[in-house]
Amino acid sequence: MKPNPVPNPHHHPTGHQRPVEAPDVDLDLSPSHLCDLELLTNGAFTPLTGFLNRADYESVLADMRLENGALWPMPVMLDIPETTATRLDAGQTLGLRDREGVLLATLTVGDIWQPDLRAEADAVFGTTDSNHPGVARLLERTHSYYVGGRVHLVQPPLHYDFPHLRHTPAELKALFEKRGWERVIAFQTRNPMHRVHQELTFRAAREIEANLLIHPVVGLTQPNDVNHYTRVRCYEHILKRYPEQTTALSLLNLAMRMGGPREALWHALIRANHGCTHFIVGRDHAGPRNPATGEGYYGPYDAQELITEHRDEIGIEMVPFREMKYLETRAQYVPVDEIGPDDQVREISGTEVRRRLSEGLDIPEWFSYPEVVAELRRTHPPRAQQGFTVFFTGLSGSGKSTLANALQVKLMELGGRQITLLDGDIVRKNLSSELGFSKEHRNLNILRIGFVASEITKNGGIALCAPIAPYTATRREVREMIEPHGGFIEVHVATPLEVCEQRDRKGLYKKARQGIIKEFTGISDPYEEPENPEMQIDTTEMHPEKAVQQILLKLEHLGYLAVDTNP
Template sequence: MGAAQAARRGFASAAAPFATDSTGRILPHGGELKNLFVTDAALKQDLIASCKHQKECSDRNACDVELLSVGGFSPLSGFMNQDVYDNVVQHMRLPTSNLIFGLPVVLDSDDSAIKEGDRERDASFAHLTTHPVSPCATPAEVRETLPPHQDVVVFQCRNPVHRAHYELFTRALHAPNVRSGAVCLVHPTCGPTQDDDIPGIVRFHTYEVLKAELQNPAIKWAYLPYSMHMAGPREAIQHMLIRKNYGCTHFIVGRDMAGSKSSLSGEDFYGLYDAQNFAKEHAPELGMQTVPSADVVYTQEQGYVTADVAKKSGLSVQKLSGTKFRQMLRSGADIPEWFAFSSVVKVLREHTKASSEA
């Protein structure tokens, strides 16, 4: 890709240095990971005895509890109080440190016994005895799997990975602002998303079989206990700072990332490139870089190429809509290899069959 073409696609022309820790990996947001786990047995008992409330978390809040506990939301050390919440909503910043923060993190509750000020304190006692039962590695654990002194490009998704996705994130490793030797961390969200999305456990199974099938040393895999908010540009910032805590230096920003529809008009609420532009604007402050997602298409003549190459060369583009794909899954029709990995299709078909028989 030439310099002019790279500029048109929004790539930086050269890699910028990142602030690193003693291991050579990018520093977490705010400088250190906040680990809220208590290991001292006596302190555990004292803290448990001092707790005033017991609350059953929703699936969405459980994701927030886990990310707070393991340091994914660093530099937070608990749910936000009113002052912090207001500052993040109004200014997208933590009030004391002035650090950028995309979205508020609060504990949902209609319990009248919980008074103002309790949430921030109680949140720091969240997981006192055992690690959350989760397939998701902590930021510290993920960092240990990443090569030091190397760029780490992260791919965020909330759906099964198909061939076009694979082309997208492997091509991102060769973007002009990514240094040679970089790895890609495929880091899907496994918490609740939209009601019509594929359930998290099914998505998890598709990732596991694909990881085993690909065996690509340049691709690392981990899972994020995060619940999508569909908050567009601000959510892009939230994803970036979380992935910085997990050791990533570059973030692939999709078109209309975390987009939603207007409840009034039914049209897209955010502009197609709003998230990309917003993320690129704030990336320097986060100490990261962005990589816009490549618009790749499959052609009869040359396989996967970028859309601009296909148009310029007059290639025959093949398309398969999500609706048609789901119809083919249900009917048992053959799904072309250029569209989806056979291992992923097998898992989705098993889930579709089980759901229809339930």
């Protein structure tokens, strides 16, 4: 008697999985690839039928058009490691799997090539500055080969979160038709919505006599953005503030590139594919700011101008975002062009909102609804209640481990939280014993440390990390793992090489000078100094106890250590 087949938890409930021949080669997709695959196969990326081949890719970079002339501003690419590329030939089948190994789709291989990623960054983002999140992701985390070809769906990715709010373009169009919505204005967001957003969207819909679709991105956004679980709960609260039957909420599983004007045009095309007739575009749409300077990468109205330039062929009408501010004298939000010189304006920036949340301070009701603020407070407690990571980086012998051990003791004296020390040697022994010391393995070791530290931080603990971590890109990736969950304090132990070499307790520098140890940081391999660490400490003359005291003062200043105000 044959046993019953085990049900596949990923099997899509609306259809049957068709039989598929075993692919020639398999690939586990990254989170961004999974987002792209979903939108490629459900029609959101129409007219694309797969990941771009080389001719379409080069045409998109040069002219924002596919080779056939169709407007398409953003390259949608599948990058693969060299080990995969060397096993593939045109005409073969590449299996596209999720992280659990479930086959979601197959790709019929067309082109395989090595792209010029810096040229792509310059074309798409207008910069090669790695402070731009899209550039950093492209230049630092993209494999060296692209593969293009038509994609054939086996089964859609399954989402366990908010399934009632996830719609394909066809499902949204059917919903609009069922409700009799002929004019639909879409609002794109990757942030929580506050009163000003409710007011501007309500006004925009009323002025053009349209229904409103709140269509937030819940795929990949910027590393420090509020997680989508919290945001969706906020959206569900704010949905009740609109008149009944006028507004809908649907989630878009898009991996944003933060590409400014090109991205805004892309967003408009995607909303047209979902059946929307109008699209709200604000100042500096999808434009990140340089964390080093605070300046934006694009002009405030560049996105609106690019969409206007292509208005006749995008199939959707742009509604420019009207900046609004709260007038205390009128107790309401008013467009800035209606504000007089004597009006009393009140405003709170996004940075100020984050500060108030982190310090447990009041957020006034004129700025946001109480139920939205309550949701944000649930996942963004005051810093003194958050977990955090102190990440020491520096040359071998700089004093990282000494400082980390001393800091651990001082924090244990204070009490109140669990503390974990992730020293380089400890991690090598317990987490990375199989790894060597090539650049690839050293990076993997640091990412493992980052993953463990992010879990500790997420659960309210303190992680103290003390690897060499010589590469800027890897340290940035670790920061992005941790910051969404709590604090990340990078401490550059900037002890000079000659001092580190004099200390050389293990004789490592001597062996590196003799060529016995290859790729040794500071001798035969570079150490990329942090550009903007939270702290920099030189232990040449400074006693560890004094250095640790400075770190404790910094943690107290940042709010991660509660200050006892009782005498």
